[in-house]
Amino acid sequence: MRFGTAAMAVAAIFTLGSSEVSAAELSIVSGSVGADIQELRTQLAEFEAETGHQVDIVEMPASTSDQFGQYRLWLAAGTDDIDIYRVDVIWAPQLANQFVDLRDAMADVIGDHFPSVIESQTVEGRLVAFPMYTDAPALFYRKDLLEKYGRNPPATWEELTETAKVIQDKERAAGSGQIYGFVFQGAPYEGLTCNGLEWVASSGGGQIVSPEGEITINNERAAQALERARGWVRDIAPAGVLAYKEEEARGVWQTGNAVFMRNWPYAYALSNGEDSPVKGKFEVTTLPAEPGSRSAPCLGGWNLAVSKYSKHKKEAIELVRFLSSRKAQKERALTYARLPTIPALYDDPDIAERQPIIAEWADVVEKAVPRPSAPTKRQYNEVSKEFWTAVNETLSGAASAETNLQTLEHRLRRLKRDGWR
Ligand code: GLC
Numbered sequence: 455m456r457f458g459t460a461a462m463a464v465a466a467i468f469t470l471g472s473s474e475v476s477a478a479e480l481s482i483v484s485g486s487v488g489a490d491i492q493e494l495r496t497q498l499a500e501f502e503a504e505t506g507h508q509v510d511i512v513e514m515p516a517s518t519s520d521q522f523g524q525y526r527l528w529l530a531a532g533t534d535d536i537d538i539y540r541v542d543v544i545w546a547p548q549l550a551n552q553f554v555d556l557r558d559a560m561a562d563v564i565g566d567h568f569p570s571v572i573e574s575q576t577v578e579g580r581l582v583a584f585p586m587y588t589d590a591p592a593l594f595y596r597k598d599l600l601e602k603y604g605r606n607p608p609a610t611w612e613e614l615t616e617t618a619k620v621i622q623d624k625e626r627a628a629g630s631g632q633i634y635g636f637v638f639q640g641a642p643y644e645g646l647t648c649n650g651l652e653w654v655a656s657s658g659g660g661q662i663v664s665p666e667g668e669i670t671i672n673n674e675r676a677a678q679a680l681e682r683a684r685g686w687v688r689d690i691a692p693a694g695v696l697a698y699k700e701e702e703a704r705g706v707w708q709t710g711n712a713v714f715m716r717n718w719p720y721a722y723a724l725s726n727g728e729d730s731p732v733k734g735k736f737e738v739t740t741l742p743a744e745p746g747s748r749s750a751p752c753l754g755g756w757n758l759a760v761s762k763y764s765k766h767k768k769e770a771i772e773l774v775r776f777l778s779s780r781k782a783q784k785e786r787a788l789t790y791a792r793l794p795t796i797p798a799l800y801d802d803p804d805i806a807e808r809q810p811i812i813a814e815w816a817d818v819v820e821k822a823v824p825r826p827s828a829p830t831k832r833q834y835n836e837v838s839k840e841f842w843t844a845v846n847e848t849l850s851g852a853a854s855a856e857t858n859l860q861t862l863e864h865r866l867r868r869l870k871r872d873g874w875r
Pocket of ligand 1: 518542543544588589644645646648700718753754755756
């Protein structure tokens, strides 16, 4: 982590061409999944060249839950060492009071973005973060292997389970000892809340907490969905999946050792990289759903917020404007398959050619299922933690899904007491 240099951020005056402009040293904090940091660094270099400002990246761990904990500590301490925070779509209600309202500063460009994303970052009328990209997961599958065994991409979880098992067993018998049927994110962190919610919501089990704030997760359909997932562990998924986040799953998949993977679109770009063993051998489709239910990809995405404690708010807002711009979003879509928050980019021919997943995903993004961060307000992280714990303990077989969901309901009721705060 390069926090030391950020702590020394100072403003300086320098001369650019004939006019004198004020240049600032800014620091932005960001997570580090896949090529996150490389992607940011490239764009910051452009920003620095254009404005004369200098931007330091403070690198965070890959787990979004660990990042959240760190952000909360810094913000609670009122640190002025960080000017811009790259924030997960679910955090707005919890961190709102510590961020600058961007409504006026961004007024001219707000209308370019998906209204739902803007709404997700609006808390009590204040726009607390501005969109960088949106996210909705895919089911990645090995086209070559499905063709080899005459299988179609699965539409239901049962089909996925069966196809994964057949191909895994046959490939192993043919000498691919390392191959697994399915990898996903089973570690106890925010990513498992996404996976778990997808299994439940696509199986008729509904939400964790409804948009009206009702605790709805303790039901039979939800329990069945989690039991089905438990059955994958050590059968079509490695035992280690209980500790997998995005990158561990991608590691297994990208070395050619998984038939299916649940992951976000960043993995599409990286899996098609020059040195990727699965380059050209895979396709993506929407996540399965049970008959009678619809696919329920979890809505993700990252936004940019300016700290209330920043000493360089004006320059920090300039950077937010730069990184959220159509130009920057297009560049990230082209190179890293980041899903734009600007609807017009879904029809962009250059993007469609380089990253076909994006045009295909317009519909998926629109129908993606939000996590209950709006109804549970500042308690979302606690709610999510209780949910991912219940799911992880089901996957590990510590107790049945039914028991774990009962305990979960009990804990959520205690958190809610007289209403979500
Ligand atoms: C992705 C999503 C984010 C989600 C995280 C979970 O980064 O964009 O919204 O919380 O994955 O691991």
